[in-house]
Amino acid sequence: MIENASGRKRKARAEDAGHAAIPQTRTPALGAAPRQPSTEDAWKRFAYELCESLGGLEEDEFLNITIKGTSRYVQFAAQGAFGMRAEATSDFYLPEDEHLDEADYRRLLELGWHAPTNLPDEFGHKADGSPNYFLDLAKPVPLDDVAITAVNTLIGVFGAEHPGDLEYSAFSKSGQSIRFPNLGIRRGAT
Numbered sequence: 001m002i003e004n005a006s007g008r009k010r011k012a013r014a015e016d017a018g019h020a021a022i023p024q025t026r027t028p029a030l031g032a033a034p035r036q037p038s039t040e041d042a043w044k045r046f047a048y049e050l051c052e053s054l055g056g057l058e059e060d061e062f063l064n065i066t067i068k069g070t071s072r073y074v075q076f077a078a079q080g081a082f083g084m085r086a087e088a089t090s091d092f093y094l095p096e097d098e099h100l101d102e103a104d105y106r107r108l109l110e111l112g113w114h115a116p117t118n119l120p121d122e123f124g125h126k127a128d129g130s131p132n133y134f135l136d137l138a139k140p141v142p143l144d145d146v147a148i149t150a151v152n153t154l155i156g157v158f159g160a161e162h163p164g165d166l167e168y169s170a171f172s173k174s175g176q177s178i179r180f181p182n183l184g185i186r187r188g189a190t
Contacts (some may be wrong), residue, residue, distance in 0.1 A: 039162050046163040049145035053180045060173035071098055072158040074150040087132040088153050090116045104142050104157050108133045111149050117174045
């Protein structure tokens, strides 16, 4: 018997002698507990759910996916009969210490993004082009390709290592918040 700090006595255990506890002979309850998917499987699932979410956007609704703690994002704007606009952040919206390098610029173009063509809105808005890397997609929008391009951008250009590194915001033009819990990522500020 061992006396604890409160003066109560208990049976000695293996830990008391500096040894690890002896494993039970029966199967522990965690043996059947679900396991996290591999990072590759998590990205596949996220791409699928992103495609589903993009398909749920209605005209004048927006979805932004951001790497937590950074200004790096991909964003989507549903445009009804006119399809969808997708954008990936450019240096115009990145702090200097997050600016992209030449390899990043090339990779964005290889992924199919159009290079920025305009200055940011504070210098005057233009309907065509964007200060970000962008895609203007007509209906029917190839949502699976858009989702895969976005995921490849988040991983290969912006440096996301796992979907858990991401957060989203979604809202309508009128400012109403929209939820996409199926994305499996944290909902950030709108």
